[in-house]
Amino acid sequence: MFGDVKFVCVGGSPWRMKSFIEYIAAELRMEDPKAEYPNICAGTDRYAMYKIGPVLSVSHGMGIPSIAIMLHELIKLLHHAHCTDVTIIRIGTSGGIGLEPGTVVVTKQSVDATFLPKFEQVILGKTVVRNTDLDQSLAQELLQCSKELNQFETVIGNTMCTLDFYEGQGRLDGAFCSYTEKDKQEYLNKASEEGVCNIEMESSVFAAMCKLSGLRAAVVCVTLLDRLKGDQLSSSHEVLHSYQQRPQILVGHYIKKHLNANAVRS
Secondary structure, three states: OOOOOOEEEEEOOHHHHHHHHHHHHHHHOOOOOOOOOOOOOOOOOOOOEEEEOOEEEEEOOOOHHHHHHHHHHHHHHHHHOOOOOOEEEEEEEEEEOOOOOOOEEEEEEEEOOOOOOEEEEEEOOEEEEEEOEOOHHHHHHHHHHHHHHOOOOEEEEEEEEOOOOOHHHOOOOOOOOOOOHHHHHHHHHHHHHOOEEEEEOOHHHHHHHHHHHOOEEEEEEEEEEEOOOOOOOOOOHHHHHHHHHHHHHHHHHHHHHHHHHHHHHO
16 A cells, blocks of 8 residues: 555644645646545544555644654554655744745754754663754755746755744743843844754654655745744735645645656656
């Protein structure tokens, strides 16, 4: 069932990943785009999984622990199915730093909240540090796809991965806040100086685990707001919905382009 998988796309919500599989099915003209696509993992509430042709679409929930659990089980699945030459891409949303809302960021490196390109995990009481580099040739290919689409701004930059949505990202609107607007601005400007373009909560472990397992990987997230200008969303629901479609449009173009090229070669 999974042996033909060549592309895996992961994202936070089950709804978004079902929407992606419906979108890619229509783009690849593989099945009726109005058809129902069953959740392969309906027996568990940890994540949802959908498949069409060589494309697997999986939700991972919110934050590092949630995506790490999914990735362990996904990587085992790909191994036991004898999948080869697999590309895995996380698509999602993020907060931008100094970018116009709606800008798509393709991650160069995932950095922690101190701007260092590493993922730390305590294993058997010892701190293990892993590299968070992502495939740079894949990032460039995705940037080229965006230029071909010419529909929205896309940049390559570092992504800061935090352990928390509120204090960990310097927000002022959480239940607790021990710093000022000035402190927040200084921190976010420092992040920008270090090459950080956006902030989310999954990229570090995603990059580390994909690198460790030899998977070609990328992170493609749209920015919903500029964090230098505020903490809360101000765009309309319709505008935000259109923003959220941008990563799937870009990744869909990339997948379609590669499948067409492979068909020509064969």
